[in-house]
Amino acid sequence: MDKVILVWFRKDLRIHDNEMLLEATRRGDLVLPVYCFDPRHYGPSEYPAKKTGSIRAKFILESVADLKKSLQNLGGDLLTVLGKPEDEIPKLVARYGVHEVYHHREVAFEETQISERVEEALWKQQVNLKHFIGHTLYHKEHLPFPIKDIPDVFTNFRKKVERDSFVRPCFDQPTQIQIPAGLEIQSLPELADLGYTETVPADERVVLEFQGGETAGLTRMKTYFWDRDALRNYKETRNGLLGADYSSKLSPWLALGCLSPREVYWEVKKYEQERTANESTYWLVFELLWRDYFRFMFKKHGNKFFQKSGFKGQAPAEAPNQEELFVKWKNGETGVPFIDANMHELNATGFMSNRGRQNVASYLVKDLKVNWTWGAAYFEEKLIDYCPASNWGNWAYVAGVGNDPREDRYFNIAKQAQTYDPKGEYVKVWG
């Protein structure tokens, strides 16, 4: 009898450097690739925000469509279903006589809880859920410490990892995918099927036309590194606010797994050999380490990153009229031009620079004294590159309840605007 392996895609929407997919093609006779549009991701959140805004929803749909095309090019296909994975996957297992299910392990609470539910349901069918680890640059098993002993201070983590660990080579791309005969393939859902009635805003001021999917992600990496040759100046430009090339803009593709961080790393190494190796090329990898770090911190500290008091035990002070202040902040109506401009950009395009994110987050928590978790939940809805660990980890950091070793770091907004937007060009575009 043919061995059928169901590959459950989540935030790993690619065929390059995808251990789970490659293993399935090696160990199974037939592979059943599946993606679930989980209605919980498109509904309200427990905060005054939606889980996913329309800009990211569109990016997800494009990414899934691109994955489907890539799988079809390998002779396979992608089965998409609208429903909870813990309900849908067991049904597919029964219908197609699946022997084993593969997926990538996630780190945040909701995602791991869903995996547990799927595992439980499969258990009743005596089918195993095999976990792969594939989201980080450094593999968990190659860290120089167990998760529970990972230093809480980034610099200590980074130095040890850089000294004592290594980045694995990328996994080969499968050359062929054999799917079960007679698959009942549904057409891809559209935004309306996910409950979006509004049109997705289109704004010509957007830093980059973000198109979802592995193909566009790889193209962006090529453009930024090789065609524009922007990587050589990354360290000097990365605090910019306007235009496509002050930073890589790879985050939306990295967040959905359309791009593997190892693929980016090895492309940096190639660039270093063929063009130049300098502080800028190092710095891009340094930033990818921040991404790893927050994921490992989530693994270590679990749910604490979603709590007001983080892992410091005490939440920041809150103003009595914080609801009203929060609405002004969200709408970019605080009266502080640099803050408002950044919020307008986020609302119109789903993107904001790292400098902008630090400032608006600090302003919300330290100046307006609003509950930082509301801000993080608002970012969760709006960001095109939302990723639980990077978002909630950075917010907790800025709020002073996370990993920042400096007590009471404060962003002087006027000074920041003067330094990073000295001629007011950014505020002119987005104010």
Ligand SMILES: Cc1cc2nc3c(=O)[nH]c(=O)nc-3n(C[C@H](O)[C@H](O)[C@H](O)COP(=O)(O)OP(=O)(O)OC[C@H]3O[C@@H](n4cnc5c(N)ncnc54)[C@H](O)[C@@H]3O)c2cc1C
């Ligand atoms: C309050 C706040 C919330 C944030 N929320 C998110 C989020 O939901 N998703 C997200 O990907 N990033 C988040 N960031 C981190 C950072 O702002 C973005 O990764 C970055 O601006 C994306 O642009 P880029 O791809 O051009 O980055 P580049 O400067 O080109 O950096 C390359 C890559 O490194 C990673 N990276 C860079 N900085 C950080 C960082 N501080 N933390 C974690 N990873 C980093 C990203 O994957 C990024 O794509 C947040 C930062 C703050 C201060």
